[in-house]
Amino acid sequence: MPYLSKLKEGSIFYDIDSNRNRKVSIFDTTLRDGEQTPGVSLTIQQKLEIAQQIDKLGVDSIESGFPISSKGDMEAVKTIASSGLNTNVCGLARVLKKDIDACIDANVDMIHTFVSTSDVQRIHTIKKSREEVLDMACEAVSYIKDHGIKCMFSAMDATRTDTDYLIEIYQAVEDNKCDIINVPDTVGVMSPSRMYNLIKLVDSKINIPIDVHCHNDFGLAVANSLMAFEAGASQIQVTINGLGERAGNADLGEAVMSLQSIYGAITNINTEYIVETSRLVERFTGVKMPPTMPIVGENAFAHESGIHTHGVLEQSDTFEPGIMTPEMVGHTRRIVLGKHAGKHAIKKSLETAGLNPTDDQLNEIVSRVKAIADKGKRITDADLNAVTLTVMGKPAGEELIKLKELSVMTGNIITPTAVVKASVDREELIMSNTGVGPVDAALKAVEEMIGEHTKVKIHDFRIEAISGGSDALAEVIIGVEDENGKIVTARSASADIVMASVDALITAINTLLNK
Ligand code: KIV
Ligand code: ZN
Numbered sequence: 211m212p213y214l215s216k217l218k219e220g221s222i223f224y225d226i227d228s229n230r231n232r233k234v235s236i237f238d239t240t241l242r243d244g245e246q247t248p249g250v251s252l253t254i255q256q257k258l259e260i261a262q263q264i265d266k267l268g269v270d271s272i273e274s275g276f277p278i279s280s281k282g283d284m285e286a287v288k289t290i291a292s293s294g295l296n297t298n299v300c301g302l303a304r305v306l307k308k309d310i311d312a313c314i315d316a317n318v319d320m321i322h323t324f325v326s327t328s329d330v331q332r333i334h335t336i337k338k339s340r341e342e343v344l345d346m347a348c349e350a351v352s353y354i355k356d357h358g359i360k361c362m363f364s365a366m367d368a369t370r371t372d373t374d375y376l377i378e379i380y381q382a383v384e385d386n387k388c389d390i391i392n393v394p395d396t397v398g399v400m401s402p403s404r405m406y407n408l409i410k411l412v413d414s415k416i417n418i419p420i421d422v423h424c425h426n427d428f429g430l431a432v433a434n435s436l437m438a439f440e441a442g443a444s445q446i447q448v449t450i451n452g453l454g455e456r457a458g459n460a461d462l463g464e465a466v467m468s469l470q471s472i473y474g475a476i477t478n479i480n481t482e483y484i485v486e487t488s489r490l491v492e493r494f495t496g497v498k499m500p501p502t503m504p505i506v507g508e509n510a511f512a513h514e515s516g517i518h519t520h521g522v523l524e525q526s527d528t529f530e531p532g533i534m535t536p537e538m539v540g541h542t543r544r545i546v547l548g549k550h551a552g553k554h555a556i557k558k559s560l561e562t563a564g565l566n567p568t569d570d571q572l573n574e575i576v577s578r579v580k581a582i583a584d585k586g587k588r589i590t591d592a593d594l595n596a597v598t599l600t601v602m603g604k605p606a607g608e609e610l611i612k613l614k615e616l617s618v619m620t621g622n623i624i625t626p627t628a629v630v631k632a633s634v635d636r637e638e639l640i641m642s643n644t645g646v647g648p649v650d651a652a653l654k655a656v657e658e659m660i661g662e663h664t665k666v667k668i669h670d671f672r673i674e675a676i677s678g679g680s681d682a683l684a685e686v687i688i689g690v691e692d693e694n695g696k697i698v699t700a701r702s703a704s705a706d707i708v709m710a711s712v713d714a715l716i717t718a719i720n721t722l723l724n725k
């Protein structure tokens with residue numbers, strides 16, 4: 211891992227960390243706890259695709275579902291278990307024979323069996339005595355091991371369970387040949403130091419590996435998982451995008467990158483697929499990550515302020531962790547022009563576009579850009595282009611595409627259809643396409659029309675109403691990306707949302723081609 215060499219001896223990172231080179235396994239529960247995210251439901255095909263992607267990511271185990279819970283889950287677990295993944299495929303089961311049999315029928319490599327051990331859950335949900343729970347746990351573990359299957363046991367709500375009883379039950383399942391125990395912080399109530407102390411204690415009392423499963427009710431799931439690792443846990447449960455019950459579980463990207471980059475621990479994760487995996491799960495689950503989400507968020511490696519962009523353009527680790535770069539996680543660095551934009555960032559952006567203003571011109575461009583941003587507007591590349599050409603007294607570049615006519619048909623009895631007539635490189639073309647709505651149909655028609663000249667894909671699309679009422683002016687900001695990954699943004703405003711969208715797309719493409 212080349213980036214570990216960045217942790218220089220003598221730096222604070224080096225000194226605080228006695229966990230360097232410790233191996234930690236990653237157990238992914240996106241398809242089980244992650245699917246328990248309120249509002250999320252995945253098809254079998256989507257689950258298989260996610261499982262394949264998580265396998266490519268290199269996780270050690272994947273909890274593919276809870277086979278007894280529904281026919282669909284059973285089918286999904288079976289499909290994943292027989293799909294030839296490299297990872298260990300695990301199924302979830304209560305400490306009940308019928309649940310375990312369902313996992314065995316699904317042909318999983320490993321069974322994760324669990325039972326509530328805290329008084330609050332034991333008394334109010336399963337209504338069993340402590341002795342009964344202990345017996346059920348031991349019977350379940352023995353039953354799994356008698357079938358020659360790897361077994362993980364979870365004392366559900368472990369962190370609110372009487373500690374002596376918790377140790378007693380973990381020791382009992384160890385005596386019954388359990389392979390690994392899990393310590394779930396089921397309602398996310400641990401603090402990092404409490405988690406550390408609990409895992410240290412459990413580790414001193416049992417001899418099999420310890421896994422932790424932390425929920426994020428107070429935003430501490432990753433911190434608690436890391437402290438569990440420091441205290442001796444050798445496996446951490448995570449989900450993609452931190453999905454899971456309520457506020458979710460520890461996020462894979464955050465946990466893995468902290469383990470590798472901050473501690474220097476070793477995982478099997480191919481970190482360059484973290485962003486790709488996050489986007490796939492976002493798409494299938496409909497749960498969008500906020501721009502400020504660490505590692506995978508749109509802004510995770512974006513820089514706006516003059517001081518930061520100047521630093522990053524000189525040397526990226528001036529205002530980035532350095533021990534984690536965008537390339538390591540499959541992300542890209544972005545310099546965003548906004549109200550804090552500095553001269554360096556604007557100059558660099560113009561140079562990339564082949565524009566070299568004089569110092570005076572650059573000062574004027576910077577002040578005009580800031581004036582636009584002060585009105586609360588995002589600066590698009592097309593805005594910067596237009597401002598620069600005006601200040602430099604240059605003619606606007608030739609437009610490859612000029613829109614001539616646009617018509618759309620939509621309604622509840624026809625598929626939304628758009629017809630676009632435009633001159634493309636001086637040749638008049640007509641193209642029609644259909645879509646999920648009139649905007650989608652029109653944008654697809656434009657994309658197809660220019661397909662011969664340049665392949666672009668829409669990277670970003672936002673609509674905002676900038677006045678009220680049904681005649682509101684809609685502002686569309688669009689970003690397009692060419693085959694080399696170059697992204698250009700443009701805006702347009704119109705009372706007609708389809709016109710604003712098409713105009714923004716054409717402006718973005720013309721700007722991209724002029725660049
Ligand atoms: O949060 C939890 O306790 C669980 C168990 C099934 C491990 O998800
Ligand atoms: Zn959970």
